Amino acid sequence: MKEIGMEEIGPVRRRVRNALIQSGILKTSSRDVPLTLYTQDRRDRGLRVIGAVIDYLAPPLVRSIFQDDAPELAENSGRRVLRLIDRQIVARDDNVCQLTFAAADNAKLTPWHAGAHIDLHLPSGRVRQYSLCGDPRREREYRIGVRRIADGGGGSIEAHALEVGQFVEISEPRNAFMMPLPGSASAKKKLRFIAGGIGITPILPMTRLADRLGLEWSMLYTGRHKDSLPFLDEVEAFGPRARVRTDAEHGLPSPEELLDGVDGDTAVYVCGPPPMIETIRRGVGADSSVELHYERFSPPPVVNGSAFEAVLGRSGEVVEVGADESVLTALRRVKPNVGYSCQQGFCGTCSQRVLDGAVDHRDSTLTDLQREQGQMLVCVSRSKDGGRLTLDL
Template identity: 55%
Template sequence: MRLLDAVVNARMRWTAATNLRDLRPRVDDRRIPVIVTERHVVASDQDVVSVRLAAPGGGPLPAWRPGAHLDLELPSGLLRQYSLCGDPRDTRGYRIAVRRIPGGAGSAEVHDDLGVGRALAVRGPRNAFPFAAPGHGSPAARVRFVAGGIGITPILPMMRLADALGIEWTAIYTGRARATLPFLTEVEGFGPRARVRTDDRRGLPSPAELLDGVGPDTAVYCCGPAPMVAGIAAAVRGISGVELHSERFSAPPVVDGMPFEIQLSRGGEVIGVPADRSALEMLLRRRPDQPYSCRQGFCRTCKVRVLDGEPEHRDSVLTPAERAAGDLLVCVSRCAGGRLVLDL
């Protein structure tokens, strides 16, 4: 019996360890070669370009679901993340849209250098903003989509899927002016359930306006500028029975930060991190090829190993064992004092 107990206990420990390993989030780092097959300006102010990517031989690409994004390996070596905004049923092409950001090296390269026929590689797809449709994974009865500007990119496939499933849904698409709104024709093609409003005609929208008509049993999917997303999150807290799913294309502000330093390996370069900046932001200024994705502490792409120093972990995914082993997500985590020496 003692021998049997030992065998059973060993088996249970092995099973628990295996299940824990299987449940940990994985980053899909497969590199997929693609070429640019189409390119179109999709906002009349010329600042948003749509790019279609296909496999060099025209074969099928890995499947994706609404809300997913790609890591785009640009020819210069820069790595940037863009939401997939095409149709998941198109298995032979990925569509992304990129707004030109003043001073943004990645967006400038997409706009200026990615012509039709250009070869590059992508990683993914991966999804940090999945759509759980009512009746298909969500207890909600209806959906409100809220998109601000280029935030329409992950929302547009969700709208198509909700429409195809016959779900009750409405959408508000907002931006500075109609000329700045990409895919405007596609959005307006849904009819009156998709409302377009612009700041030049009606001023900045309030959370109350963007959530007008939202009540219990509603799921809100929101993507856009950080102030808009934060305002909606605050407003939703006062409405019972509402789900909130959101994504923003900028890092969250640093709260209660203290300045510290990071050092690239023992004896390597030392980089100062101000109290209101992330370690990733400062690292990218010296190492623009450093991998990253969500910038919000949940995708693990930016994970590095700490060789020395006391980390202040602010992520939501690393296990106690990983933290004890020295793992750190530089997009959100900081130093408890002084300097962190990173294995870079």
């Protein structure tokens, strides 16, 4: 099969390319990169001639590949349209639902590894990130768990309202929470998994993998009460190595309890609320030989922040940004429709263009070129030295 790089094709051709990938005629290239990295059309004359032919043939070709009721694929090669094939409530308090997605033609999906997540593009335009909690060996489906948050931004409520058979756009899996295996990529001999509430979602595939490979592992799964814990039956199926404890029964866990049995030969994987993660970080601090990996589901606290002003360039409105809040939080007070997703500086959804002012970039996502062009991730980055920032808003 022929490889085609994303930098060589235009908007209509991208739709055709995505359709061909869905059908299995083409495979993606490892050279594919987000289109936002490029600001110039890099096609040569030959490609423009070929492109004109593809533009003419595109509509009938796409119609011949997809069912009539399936929506058109997004132009971004990092997304695809999937169908919701199963929806189940997986917590006794009814606040967590499991959503399972598959291709309309049941084709294999992009492979993923334990710890990966996807972006769920909801019908309203909201984008939310969810860890994949299924089995990577099930190559034709993606499974996520969504906790409904009544006073959140509305994304979880909308996700809970999705109906079986509905089409949604989903990103390709990304992984910022990889698990190096003991004996190969990790020098550690044991694994300790700690999950708080909905934080069990990325931990489940890790635990399954460790158990299948016969590695030495243990798990502590904690939350307010058992009724709030999702996937409880799957955790209890692991047996005594997976311990479940609740605040209602035992009180808030101490660092010693969370890290019971952890020593210098252990790699610890944690996902849950920020207070629990901070408790574990303090506990591990006494033994720097412990290998700690964690993922949080909420914004990190602002470190060494100072108050400053953000100016909306299109209206001149001045927004006060507090020392302990993100630019995103401040902007949403006056512009609730500002897009965002991870709130941790790696998905890029909240990127805004800075018209004036010096930026203290605190993300690890934007390229040097993007920063030079004035882009800024307002969920984590701030003003340098407390000066005003003028945004293209």
